Amino acid sequence: MSGPTIRRTTVCVVGGGPAGAMLGLLLARSGVAVVALEKHDDFHRDFRGDTVHPATLQVLDELGLVDRFHELPHQKVTTIGVVQEGRRIDIADFSRLRIAYPYMAFVPQWDFLDLITGEAARHPTYRLSMGTEAVGVLRSADGRVSGVRARGPDGETEVHCALVVAADGRHSALRADVGARPRLIGRSxxxxxxxxxxxxxxxxxxxxxxxxxxxxxxxxxxxxxxxxxxxxxxxxxxxxxxxxxxxxxxxxxxxxxxxxxxxxxxxxxxxxxxxxxRIDRLDRWHRPGLLFIGDAAHAMSPVAGFGVNLAVQDAVAAANALTAPLLRTQRTGVPFDDTRLAAVRRRRLLATVLSQGLQRGTQRFGIDTTVKEARQPPAPRLFERFGPAQLLMSRVIGLGFRPEHVRTPPAPDQEKDAS
Ligand SMILES: Cc1cc2nc3c(=O)[nH]c(=O)nc-3n(C[C@H](O)[C@H](O)[C@H](O)COP(=O)(O)OP(=O)(O)OC[C@H]3O[C@@H](n4cnc5c(N)ncnc54)[C@H](O)[C@@H]3O)c2cc1C
The missing domain is CATH 3.30.70 (Alpha-Beta Plaits)
Structure with a gap:
């Protein structure tokens, strides 16, 4: 019987959702070798969040993709409102923000992911394997995560790499495999x-x-x-x-x-x-050789459509922090410095905690009050009485608590191609 196919790369990104797709693109764009694994054969799943927030549009702009994004079938939405007792109260109005893209765009998520992974595939260091499910991690003799075991159309595969990024969502298989348990935040x-x-x-x-x-x-x-x-x-x-x-x-x-x-x-x-x-969060987002981002690190509920944007922001922060050390490892063969991984959580934790707190508060004081106590939630009226609340909420929903910007350069040969 033949053994597993062995593949070697610098980074293995597990999961082709918004977090994994964006990270794969950013790393490959800078010349990092990436093997990306997605367990489904395509991105066609309904109701996984079709919202693209102003902060994500800004990231697409920084990547030169915003015009192609706008060619996708989409709707632009500028307000989020609540109707209570027949009266509408706008809790967010993005048109009040002085930003380049003052709206939320609704795009079928498969179109968005096709755009991102299609762009990543233009870079020679990127390989995406669809229909390939990660089933566990590989470890070196000292216990450090050194790769991924996966099952795909061609059977068993082992991907050996300097870093594994688990972007495999709220039921993360890699998280379970290393025994990391997220803390549930509020009720589901x-x-x-x-x-x-x-x-x-x-x-x-x-x-x-x-x-x-x-x-x-x-x-x-x-x-x-x-x-x-x-x-x-x-x-x-x-x-x-x-x-x-x-x-x-x-x-x-x-x-x-x-x-x-x-x-x-x-x-x-x-x-x-x-x-x-559900809303949950890992206390530690990394292990030696392994990093969790997106829902694998902190699952988000649909409230305010935060999840997709937060996943993209995690990917940008991870690329900003890790691209240079990964390129060094790739070029020189020096072991990847695992102490760099903590920087991603440090950078993203406050924004994550605040976003999850807002989701939890909306559930507690909005949905629970309505469903369990059959009362009108009082919060929306605050937006009528207190003018700045709407502006603040527009910023928080549109841009998030800590917007990230692409700081990583394209690989030099790609700069040459573009000129
Ligand atoms: C019901 C519901 C509705 C939501 N609606 C919205 C919304 O409207 N707007 C919004 O912003 N957020 C919404 N969210 C939250 C949002 O879906 C997530 O926060 C966001 O998708 C996280 O992105 P991600 O890339 O981290 O994970 P995911 O989007 O979950 O992507 C993970 C990917 O990994 C793949 N995968 C999983 N396991 C493996 C494996 N073992 N091997 C290989 N691949 C694997 C999956 O197939 C998937 O493609 C909603 C959540 C729920 C539960």
Whole structure:
């Protein structure tokens, strides 16, 4: 029987979500050899977050990709609102920010990931293996992580490298393999997604959350349809099932009256995609030879659409901190200096803690108050009474707590190509 295929590289990035795809591109652009592994055969999965925030648009601009991004089918949304007792309160209005891209763009995530990985593949040091699942780490004699064991279309593979980056999401297999356990922050949510058609006579809502009658529905304008979400406490969907389809449709019609004539488009509760959303965080984001970024380090819930942006920001921070030492290792063969890994968590921790705190607070004082106590959450009214709150929230959602910028140069031969 033949053994596993052996591959050697400088960095193995596990996971082709926003964090892994962006990191692979940034490293390869600077000439670092990267093997990227993605367990699915393509990026086609619905409801994994189609939001691209102003801070991510700025990163795309710095990479010279923003024009190609805007050629993708997308919608621009400038406001996020909450409708309570029939009245809309805008909690964020990106057009108030003096920035290059004062809007959130909605793009099918597979298009976004295709753009990033397609650009990465133009660099000679980048190899992406789709349909290849990392199953565990390899270790050297001193216990340091020295690579990845993976299963792919051609059987077993071992990727030997100077650094493994686990960007394999909130159920990270590598995290489990090294025995790293994230701390749960607050309670989990159940979120159900579905679509309802959009008509030209519908209001211009952007992103709007509608609360009342103990229910929370989100509506996002996706051009030809509304991407709807229904948020409830963990396990709360059992009650929806007990009450049945007609009760769910009636709740929807009551909270989003302009959809009342179309609620029958939802033919069965089985059409809902129900996902658990959790917020958690690792205390330590690295081990010798291994770094966790994105949801693998800190899982995000859908609230405020922070997760994709935070994953991209982690990737930029990791590339800024690690590209030079990785290139040194690649060129000279000196061992990679693991002490550099702590810099990534140091740089990203505060922004992560604050973003997760905001998500947790929104869940506690928004969703829990509505669902469990059947009360109107008081927080949205603050945005009416206190003017600067809207500006602050627009900054926080749009740019995050610590926006990152691309500081790594393209590899010299690529600069020559471009000139
Ligand atoms: C229900 C729900 C809705 C959400 N909606 C939004 C939203 O609208 N906007 C937003 O910004 N955030 C949203 N989030 C959060 C967002 O999805 C994450 O924060 C974000 O995707 C994190 O990116 P990532 O690259 O770290 O991980 P992921 O996007 O999870 O990507 C991980 C990748 O790794 C791959 N992978 C996993 N295991 C392996 C393995 N063993 N080997 C190889 N590959 C592997 C996966 O297939 C996946 O492609 C939502 C989260 C949930 C749960």
């Amino acid at each position: 949510l159940d979120v159900a997604f579905f679509r309802i058609s959009r008509r030209s006579t519908d209001p211009d809502e952007g992103i709007c959350v509608r609360v009342g009658n103990g229910k929370v529905f989100g509506a996002t304008d996706r051009g030809s349809y509304w991407q709807m979400s229904y948020e409830t406490v963990r396990g709360g969907f059992a009650r929806v099932r007990r009450e049945g389809l007609d009760a769910f449709r009636a709740d929807l019609a009551a909270l989003v009256p302009f959809l009342a004539d179309r609620v029958h488009e939802l033919r069965s509760l089985d059409e809902l995609s129900i996902l658990e959303a």
